[in-house]
Amino acid sequence: xxxxxxxxxxxxxxxxxxxxxxxxxxxxxxxxxxxxxxxxxxxxxxxxxxxxxxxxxxxxxxxxxxxxxxxxxxxxxxxxxxxxxxxxxxxxxxxxxxxxxxxxxxxxxxxxxxxxxxxxxxxxxxxxxxxxxxxxxxxxxxxxxxxxxxxxxxxxxxxxxxxxxxxxxxxxxx
Amino acid sequence: xxxxxxxxxxxxxxxxxxxxxxxxxxxxxxxxxxxxxxxxxxxxxxxxxxxxxxxxxxxxxxxxxxxxxxxxxxxxxxxxxxxxxxxxxxxxxxxxxxxxxxxxxxxxxxxxxxxxxxxxxxxxxxxxxxxxxxxxxxxxxxxxxxxxxxxxxxxxxxxxxxxxxxxxxxxxxx
Ligand SMILES: [Zn+2]
Ligand SMILES: [Zn+2]
Numbered sequence: 001x002x003x004x005x006x007x008x009x010x011x012x013x014x015x016x017x018x019x020x021x022x023x024x025x026x027x028x029x030x031x032x033x034x035x036x037x038x039x040x041x042x043x044x045x046x047x048x049x050x051x052x053x054x055x056x057x058x059x060x061x062x063x064x065x066x067x068x069x070x071x072x073x074x075x076x077x078x079x080x081x082x083x084x085x086x087x088x089x090x091x092x093x094x095x096x097x098x099x100x101x102x103x104x105x106x107x108x109x110x111x112x113x114x115x116x117x118x119x120x121x122x123x124x125x126x127x128x129x130x131x132x133x134x135x136x137x138x139x140x141x142x143x144x145x146x147x148x149x150x151x152x153x154x155x156x157x158x159x160x161x162x163x164x165x166x167x168x169x170x171x172x173x174x
Numbered sequence: 175x176x177x178x179x180x181x182x183x184x185x186x187x188x189x190x191x192x193x194x195x196x197x198x199x200x201x202x203x204x205x206x207x208x209x210x211x212x213x214x215x216x217x218x219x220x221x222x223x224x225x226x227x228x229x230x231x232x233x234x235x236x237x238x239x240x241x242x243x244x245x246x247x248x249x250x251x252x253x254x255x256x257x258x259x260x261x262x263x264x265x266x267x268x269x270x271x272x273x274x275x276x277x278x279x280x281x282x283x284x285x286x287x288x289x290x291x292x293x294x295x296x297x298x299x300x301x302x303x304x305x306x307x308x309x310x311x312x313x314x315x316x317x318x319x320x321x322x323x324x325x326x327x328x329x330x331x332x333x334x335x336x337x338x339x340x341x342x343x344x345x346x347x348x
Contacts, residue, residue, distance in 0.1 A: 017256070046282075049305055051280075072213045101191055104195055
C-alpha cells in the first residue's frame with residue numbers, strides 16, 4: 001500500500017527511542033501552528049493514548065471545538081488563554097470562561113466541553129504538550145460560541161491524521 | 175471520609191489550571207526519586223490517562239517491572255538508559271536490551287514488556303514526563319531479570335497511589 005512508502009506513517013511500529021527534533025513537524029494548513037505527533041494512533045500504532053507537541057505563534061489558536069476524550073496539557077513555554085464553555089446543559093456553548101495558562105502550568109478540558117486555546121501573548125510562542133485518550137481524536141468544530149452543539153461539524157480524520165488515515169490498513173476497523 | 179481532609183487527594187475534581195511547581199512532590203520512599211502526579215486517576219479523578227513528572231538523581235532508577243498499559247516518555251532534562259526485555263515468549267525477562275535516552279527524546283515501552291529506567295548519567299538529574307493509559311497503574315515487579323514472569327509481584331496500589339487509594343470512595347469499584 002501507499003503507507004509503506006510514506007515515512008510519516010509508521011503503521012508497522014516505531015523505534016523505541018526517537019529524537020523529537022527529527023520528527024515530522026507541519027502546520028497542517030493552520031496558520032501559526034507547528035504540530036508534531038510524538039506518539040500517535042493512526043500515525044504510529046498506539047491504541048490508548050496520543051501525545052502531541054504543539055507550538056502556537058502569537059495570535060495563533062485552535063478552532064472552537066469539543067471531543068469526548070480526556071485532554072491534558074502541559075505548558076512548556078510561553079503563555080496564553082484557555083477559553084472553556086462548561087455550560088453543557090445549554091443548546092450552544094455560549095460565552096466561555098477565560099483561564100490564563102503559563103509556562104510550567106498544566107490544564108485539562110472536561111470531556112465534551114467546548115473549548116479553544118489561544119496564544120494571547122503578543123511576544124512569545126506558546127508551546128504545549130498535549131495528551132489525549134481514546135485516539136484517534138474525533139473533533140466537533142464550532143464556527144462561533146453560539147453555534148448549537150448539534151450543529152458543530154465533525155472533522156475526522158483530524159488535520160494531522162489525514163495523511164496516514166488515507167493509507168492506513170486499520171481504516172476499516174474505525 | 176479522610177479523603178476530604180487530604181489536599182493530596184482531589185477526588186472531587188481539580189482546578190482547570192494548576193501550577194506544576196505548587197503540586198505535591200515526594201520520593202514515596204524511593205531513593206533519588208522525585209515524583210509529581212500531574213494528572214492522576216486515584217488522585218484527581220481522570221479515567222483514561224495519567225501524567226507524571228519524575229526526576230531521577232544520578233544512579234536512581236525504577237524497579238524492573240511490567241504493566242499491561244501503554245507507557246510513553248518524554249525526556250525533559252538529562253540522559254539515561256532504558257533497559258527493555260522484549261522476549262516475552264520466554265519464561266523470564268532475561269538480559270535486557272539497552273537504549274540510551276536523552277533530552278528531547280521520546281521513548282515508549284511495548285505493552286507487558288519488562289523494563290527499567292535508570293539515570294546512568296553521573297552528573298545530571300534525569301527528568302521525564304510519563305504518560306500511561308488505563309490508570310491506575312497495575313505494576314508487576316521483578317527482583318532481577320531472571321525472575322519468572324509468573325513470579326513477578328503485583329504492587330497495587332502503586333507507590334504514589336497508596337495514600338489516596340486508602341481513602342478513595344472509588345475503592346470498591348476497582
Ligand atoms: Zn481539545
Ligand atoms: Zn513502566
